[in-house]
Every structure is written in structure tokens, then in C-alpha cells.
Amino acid sequence: MEISRDMLCEMYRRMVRIREFELTTIELFKRGELKGAATTYNGQEASAVGVCMVLRRDDLVAGTHRSHGHNIAKGADTKKMMAEILGKESGCCKGRGGSMHIAAFETGSLGALAVVGAGLPIAVGAALAFKMRGEDRVAVPFTGDGATNTGNFHEALNMASIWDLPVVFVVENNHYAVSTHIKDAVKVEDLSIRAKSYGIPGVRVDGFDVLAVYQAAVEAVARARRGEGPTLLVTESYRFEGHYAGEPEVYRSRAEVEEYRKKDPIPRFSQYLIETGKASPGEISAIDAEIKQEIADAVQFAEESSVPDPATALDYIYA
Numbered sequence: 001m002e003i004s005r006d007m008l009c010e011m012y013r014r015m016v017r018i019r020e021f022e023l024t025t026i027e028l029f030k031r032g033e034l035k036g037a038a039t040t041y042n043g044q045e046a047s048a049v050g051v052c053m054v055l056r057r058d059d060l061v062a063g064t065h066r067s068h069g070h071n072i073a074k075g076a077d078t079k080k081m082m083a084e085i086l087g088k089e090s091g092c093c094k095g096r097g098g099s100m101h102i103a104a105f106e107t108g109s110l111g112a113l114a115v116v117g118a119g120l121p122i123a124v125g126a127a128l129a130f131k132m133r134g135e136d137r138v139a140v141p142f143t144g145d146g147a148t149n150t151g152n153f154h155e156a157l158n159m160a161s162i163w164d165l166p167v168v169f170v171v172e173n174n175h176y177a178v179s180t181h182i183k184d185a186v187k188v189e190d191l192s193i194r195a196k197s198y199g200i201p202g203v204r205v206d207g208f209d210v211l212a213v214y215q216a217a218v219e220a221v222a223r224a225r226r227g228e229g230p231t232l233l234v235t236e237s238y239r240f241e242g243h244y245a246g247e248p249e250v251y252r253s254r255a256e257v258e259e260y261r262k263k264d265p266i267p268r269f270s271q272y273l274i275e276t277g278k279a280s281p282g283e284i285s286a287i288d289a290e291i292k293q294e295i296a297d298a299v300q301f302a303e304e305s306s307v308p309d310p311a312t313a314l315d316y317i318y319a
Contacts, residue, residue, distance in 0.1 A: 001215055001218065003214070005278050005279070007053065008273060008278050008279070009273070009278070009279055009283070009287065010053070011053055011210050011214070011269070012269055012270060012279070012284070012287060013287050013291065014045075014049045014052075014053070014072065014073055015046065015049050015210065015265060015266050015269065016266060016287060016288060016291045017072055017078065017291050017294070017295070018041060018045045018048065018049070018068065018069040018072045018073065019266055020291050020292055020294075020295045021068060021078060021081070021082070021298075022040040022041055022042050022068060022069070022241075023042070024082075024295050024298075024299060025040055025068065025085065025099075025245075026038060026040060026241070028085075028086070028299070029245045029246070030245070030246075033086060033303075034085055034086060034099070035087065035098075036098060036099065036100070037099070037100070037245070038244060038245035038246075039065050039066045039100070039244050039245075040066070040068065040241045040245060041066055041067075041068055041069030041070075041239070042240040043174075043208075043237060043239050043241075043260065043261075043264065043265070044066075044069060044172055044174065044207065044235075044238070044239060045069055045073075045210075045265055045266060046207055046210035046213055046235075046265035047142075047170065047207045047213055047235040047237055048069040048070045048072075048073035048074075048142065049073045049210055049213075050209075050210045050211070050212070050213025050214040050217055050235075051073070051140060051142075051168070051213060051214075051217045051233070052070070052073035052074045052075075052140075053073075053214055053217075054214060054217040054218050054221045055074070055138065055140065056137075057075065057107060057108055058108060058137055059108055059138045059139070059221075060108045060109070060110050060123065060137070060140070061074050061109055061110065061123075061139075061140045061141070061142065062110040062111065062113070062119030062120070062122050062123040062126075062139070062140070063109070063110075063111065063112040063119055063141075063142050064113065064116075064119065064143055064144060065100045065112060065114045065116075066112075066144070066239070067102065067109075067111075067112030067142070068085075068102070068112075070142050071102060071103075071104050071109050071112070074104070074107050074108055074109050075104075075107040075108075076092065076104035076107050076109060077092065077107075078294060078295060078298040079297070079298045079301040079302070080092040080104070081102060081298070082298040082299055082301065082302040083095070083302040083305050084097055084098065084099075084102050085098060085102065085302075086302045086303070086305075087307060087308070088302055088305035088306065088307060088308075089305060089306050089307065089308045089309075090301070090302070090305040090306075091302075091305075092104045092106075094308060095307065095308045096308070096316060097111070097112075099112075100112055100113075100114040101113065101114065110122055110123065110126065116143075116144075116146055116147050116150055116152075116177075117143055117147035117150040117151075117152030117153050117156075119141045119143060120141045120143060120147070120152045120153055120156035120157075120169070121152055121155065121159075122141070123139040123140065123141035123156070123167055124139070124141075124156045124159055124160050124165060124167060127139040127165040127166050127167045127224075128163065128165055130166055131163070131164075131166065136166075136225045137166065138167070138168060138221050138224045138225060139165075139167050140167070140168045140169075140170060140221075141156070141167070141169060142172060143169075143170070143171055143172070144172055144173070144174060145171060145172075145174065145175065145176075145182050145185075145186070145191060146176075146180070146185070147171070148171060148186070148191055148194065149177075149185055149186065156169070157194075157198045157200070157230070157232065158198055160198075160200075160229070160230040161198035161199055161200045161230060164227060164229035164230075165224075165229065165230060166225060166227070166229075166230070167224060167230040168217065168220045168221055168230065168231050168233055169230060169231070169232045169233065170233050170234075170235065171191055171232065171234045171235070172207060172235050172237050173191055173207070173234055173235065173237060174237050174238050175238060176243070176251070176252070178243045179243065179250075179251035180251075190204050190234070191204070191232075191234045192232055192233075192234040194232065195231070195232035200229055200230050200231060200232060201231045201232070202231075202232045202234070203216050203219075203220065203231060203232070203233050203234065204234045204236065205233070205234070205235055205236070206236060207235030207236045207237030207238075207265075208236075208238075208263040208264070208265045208268060209265065210269055211269075213233075213235055216233055217233065220233055238260040238263070240257065240260070270284050
């Protein structure tokens, strides 16, 4: 599959944007500026970017409690996102959603949801609307391995399959549901075989390889647009940080984390771009510097923004 140089560089740019945003989020949490938990996406950037690069702006995604990366990969404004996680009026949800319920409707994000697997039935509902209207749009719910053991997962896949809905279910297998290793919760090693129960394709890819994810997503999204129904896409990945920033992480060893860090999708992809002549080391450095400045500007924008007026606390409750 031939991918243009511009698209390849944009893949890299989006992955770096997610990483820099998340590293900054952790720093803001440590400084006490970010209230509540900071659940970051470091290490999983290739999954969100590989899938979202295939989607159109009018396609919809639904996320998890770890969805900064999904929103950014779909094109959300980092200034509005940073303002949102700091609870500011200029945020994409006017400071009401925060980190775990962030949404960016203008770029097709139905929102992050703290309840495990909650985005799955919402995406199925959106896909049903697309089919009833005769639209060739696609809904993509992202979820983790822990959600595959919930009723939401099985009911969503069942309904989407019997109605041939345009959904691509993306399971980011980071091997831990909070602190429970997948081997302690699931008998099968390959989660994609669960698709067989619903008569739909199941695909398992290297979640550290953005091109592998992209190629699998191209096929799954095209299938959905043709009206042939859903696909279960499992990306084998890993979160480099704990379940939340500052977590003790007593359930996994530092050696395990460091072993997975060797698979980091960002330096892996930059090396590929340089070795294939798609980008020079200078161009890679320029993108890195550009994104670092973008996120610094986003922090400044957020810090200078006003907090919501308490008198408006009940606004926006009803559509």
C-alpha cells in the first residue's frame, strides 16, 4: 500500500503531539494544576493515529477514560483540550468534562467515558443512525482489554453484527485492566478470535507499528462503508505510565516496563522515515520542536483562561 510522504509525516506529527501533550499533562498533575486523576496514553499512540488517519472528519469515535490520544489523533484542538483538562471555560466542553469526559464534537469525538466499555453501545447507536439515514459514515469505539469482559462489549458486537452496522471496534490490549493482568482474566491469548462468536472479521496487529494499524484500519473502514458490517481490530500495545499518574504500580516490574519501552512507536517510526528517505533527521527535529511549542502555547492559553462562573453550573445539562 503506497502512502504519501505528507501522510507519513502527518502520522509522525500526530503521534508526537499526543506524547508531548501527555508528558505535559503529567507535569501539570505533579504541580497540582490538574485536579483529579491523570490517565495518560503514552505508548499507545500508534493505535489511535493508525486508525484515525483512515477516518474522515464526519466519522465518529468514542473513547475511554484514557482518551486524550483518541481526541488528538482525530484532530481536536490542543488548546481547547488543555483548557478542558484544567477546567477552564475555553475548554472544548467549557470545563465541564475534564480529562475523563473530554469530547470534541467539531472533530467527530463523541467523548471519553470513565465507565469501562461505555463508549461501545454509544458508537453502535451512532452507526445505526448512519445506516438508517443512508450515510456512508463510520463509528469507531476505542476500548481496552478489560472492557472485553463486560456486557457492553458483547451486546455491542452482537447488535452491530446482526444489523451489519458500520462500526470498527478497536480494542487496545495494554495487558492490564487497572492492575489485573489479562492472563488472570481471559483464557485466550488472541482477543480478536472473539469476533468469531458474532460472525465478523477479527484482526490482530502490532499496536506499536502505526503502519500495521493503518493498513488494518483501511480494510476495516472500507468494509464498514460498503455496508458489510463491523470488524474487531485488536492492537497489541502497552501503556508506559501507570493506570494513572503517580500510581505505585506494584503489580508490574520496572524491568517489564523498560522491555516494552524498547518498542516505543515514535522512535521506531522516525527511524523508518529516515531510513526510507521519507523524512530527513532535520525534518524530524523540526516537527518535534514545532509540537513542543504548540503544547507550550496550549498550556499558556489554558492557564490564562477563566474558570466557569459557578452560577452557570446547571447550564448545558440538557440538549
